[in-house]
Amino acid sequence: METDRQNTGIIYSRVSSAEQVQGTSLAMQERLCKEYAEREGIRVLQIYVEEGESAKTANRTEFQKALAFCSDKKQRVDFFIVHKVDRFARNQADHHATRAVLKRYGTELRSVSEPISDDPVGKAMEGMLSVFAEFDNNVRSARSRSGMVEKVKRGEWVWAAPLGYKRLFKGGNLVIDDDVAPYIRELFEQYSNGTHTFRSLAQYLERRGMRTRKDRRPGMQLMEKILRNPIYYGLIKGLGLEVHGTFAPIIDESLFWKCQPSTRSRSRHNKRSKVNPTFPLKKFVSCTACGTTITASAPTGRKGVKYPYYHHQKQNCPLAAHIPKETFEQNFVEHLQEISPDAKYEKLFKAIVLDVWQSNYKKLDSDNARIRKEVEVLEGERQRVFDMHRTGVYSETEFKEQKTFINLKIQQKKLLLEEKRIEEFSMEEALDYCFSFVRQSAKTWLGLSDLPEHRIRFQKQVFPEKLTFDGKKLGTGKMSLVYAMNGTKDAEKTELVTPRGIEPRLTA
Numbered sequence: 001m002e003t004d005r006q007n008t009g010i011i012y013s014r015v016s017s018a019e020q021v022q023g024t025s026l027a028m029q030e031r032l033c034k035e036y037a038e039r040e041g042i043r044v045l046q047i048y049v050e051e052g053e054s055a056k057t058a059n060r061t062e063f064q065k066a067l068a069f070c071s072d073k074k075q076r077v078d079f080f081i082v083h084k085v086d087r088f089a090r091n092q093a094d095h096h097a098t099r100a101v102l103k104r105y106g107t108e109l110r111s112v113s114e115p116i117s118d119d120p121v122g123k124a125m126e127g128m129l130s131v132f133a134e135f136d137n138n139v140r141s142a143r144s145r146s147g148m149v150e151k152v153k154r155g156e157w158v159w160a161a162p163l164g165y166k167r168l169f170k171g172g173n174l175v176i177d178d179d180v181a182p183y184i185r186e187l188f189e190q191y192s193n194g195t196h197t198f199r200s201l202a203q204y205l206e207r208r209g210m211r212t213r214k215d216r217r218p219g220m221q222l223m224e225k226i227l228r229n230p231i232y233y234g235l236i237k238g239l240g241l242e243v244h245g246t247f248a249p250i251i252d253e254s255l256f257w258k259c260q261p262s263t264r265s266r267s268r269h270n271k272r273s274k275v276n277p278t279f280p281l282k283k284f285v286s287c288t289a290c291g292t293t294i295t296a297s298a299p300t301g302r303k304g305v306k307y308p309y310y311h312h313q314k315q316n317c318p319l320a321a322h323i324p325k326e327t328f329e330q331n332f333v334e335h336l337q338e339i340s341p342d343a344k345y346e347k348l349f350k351a352i353v354l355d356v357w358q359s360n361y362k363k364l365d366s367d368n369a370r371i372r373k374e375v376e377v378l379e380g381e382r383q384r385v386f387d388m389h390r391t392g393v394y395s396e397t398e399f400k401e402q403k404t405f406i407n408l409k410i411q412q413k414k415l416l417l418e419e420k421r422i423e424e425f426s427m428e429e430a431l432d433y434c435f436s437f438v439r440q441s442a443k444t445w446l447g448l449s450d451l452p453e454h455r456i457r458f459q460k461q462v463f464p465e466k467l468t469f470d471g472k473k474l475g476t477g478k479m480s481l482v483y484a485m486n487g488t489k490d491a492e493k494t495e496l497v498t499p500r501g502i503e504p505r506l507t508a
Contacts, residue, residue: 006041006042006043007040007041007042007043007078007079008042008043008044008045008075008076008077008078008079009037009042009043009044009045009077009078009079009080009081009110010044010045010046010047010048010066010069010070010077010079010080010081011030011033011034011037011044011046011047011048011081011082012047012048012050012062012063012066012080012081012082012088013026013029013030013033013047013048013049013050013082013083014026014029014049014050014051014060014062014063015029015050015051026049026051028083029083030047030049032083032112032113033047033081033082033083033112035112036081036110036112037079037081040110042078042079042081044081045069045075045077046066046069048062048063048065048066048069049062050062050063066080067098067101067102070102070105070107071105076106077105077106077107078106078107078108079107079108079109079110080102080107080108080109080110081110081111081112082109082110082111082112083111083112083113084111084112084113084114085109085111085114085116088109088111113427114357114427114430115353115356115357115427145239148239149239149241152236152238152239152241152243153241153243154246155173155236155243155244155245155246155247156173156245156246157173157174157231157236157245157247158238159238161174161177162226162229162231162232163177163180163184163212163213163222163226164176164177164180164181164183164184164226164232164250165177165181165231165247165250173245173246173247174245174247175247175248176247176248176250180210181250183205183208183209183210184226184232184250184251185250185251186205186208187201187205187223187226187227188227188232188251188255188256188259189255190204191223191227191259192255192258192259197220198220198221198223198224199220201220201223202217202218202219202220202222202223205218205223206218227259227260228260230256231245232249232250232251232256233249233250233251233252233253233255233256234247234248234249234253235253276296276452277449277452278296278298278308278325279296279308279310279325280329280452280455280456280459281294281296281310281328281329281332281459282294282295282296282310283295284456284459284463284466284467285310285466285467285468285469285474286466286467286468286469287312287314287317287319287320287468287469288319288468288469288470288471288475289317289318289319289470289471290312290314290317290319292312292313292314292317293312293466294310294311294312294469295310295311295312295313296308296309296310296311296325297309297311307324308324308325309322309323309324309325310322310323310324310325310328311323319469319470319471321471331473331474332445332467332474333442333445333446334442335467335473335474335476336441336442336445336462337441337442339441339462339476339479339483340438340439340440340441340442340483341435341438341439341482341483343439346435346438346439349431349482350428350431350435353427353431354427354428354431357427371413371416374413375410375413375414378406378409378410378413379410381406382403382406382407382410385399385402385403385406386399386403434482438482438483441462444458445458445459461480462479462480462483463476463478463479463480464478464479464480465478
């Protein structure tokens, strides 16, 4: 019968580049996923391992193979098992889109170390984890970019060394590659004479002996790329900056400009950013009376002073007004403070999630007890080895071999206990991490003033739809689930319901 069919699943594990820190190695992920499948009675059909690919995008080789396997109608896959949600995706849009695809295939996502499920608590937890995995990834990227910007400002090249340059050590600045730089100089000199096309120039330098780093013949595309790159006269262009480098140039600036199509190449065009850091709430709020999106501007007064305002342009709207930037944004901060979950809600949410998680891993204690007993038995065997050595039964060589063998087995068991201990406490750490953003939403938003794009992202993660403004107060049409479940902060009205049979621990 269909009800007697054993559940099936696949395992997906991933690490990104060299970030294989303790607790996230491929071997550990795979082992814990297998143990989870065994505990839950899931027969593993396939294991997919992704090495060195980021979860910023869903276009990962093994990930796509896993999705294709789930879509195959020849077999049914009930569960897509990962060690943590951030192994699945660190982009919220990809997370939900891929979850929807899996649902069409009849496949559910399961995390070994996080209690995601189809009940309200599981859905809320999954939503929180996917949102803040993306948010954390974005902030890390922004901080990394900030470090690169500071190095560029100091005149350091932060990308791969271009042809003609090299690095003497990792992270060092550029130095001239004496084997290749003469070809670069000759390339510019020959082209400046006006007698070469890109193709003929490539052929000329090939005859002179020029080769790429992969020992290939130079092509016309490479000629154009080099001729258009200002790095060769020492100018770094990137990350929105133009800085003269502190490394030696290969050619002088006048030769570079002689090789450009026209002097108009010197002009600098700065693309207008889609995010205005001065007005983070621009086009994020709409008027309740007419539905028009509220925009912003900073007109200049008679004395040359700018006065920043939020407003909308519908003249016949009774709520049309110019509201000072400080007043409008303070209104938003107060709204964030109002919707932020209080300590009572946070404590209740954590207690319920932890109880659900612990019920899902009720076998963990018995597993740990079994391993500790195995360690005791091995320690007894080790003592007998010492006793036999003292009585002369074991020679010195035999003693060392037996001692090393048993010590290794004990170490393996203790390491397994340590990993399970980390697993036991990972959920509490995850909850603390998520609520570090949620409990002080206003403080989080204010703290992102130096990262305007991430401030906008945070706004959208809290409020998936636009806020409304009635001329006095901001209103919320829809909030992210963890805020919405907080409701009116009335414990009797909240949507957060304790699963049947679970009494959350609310002791101080």
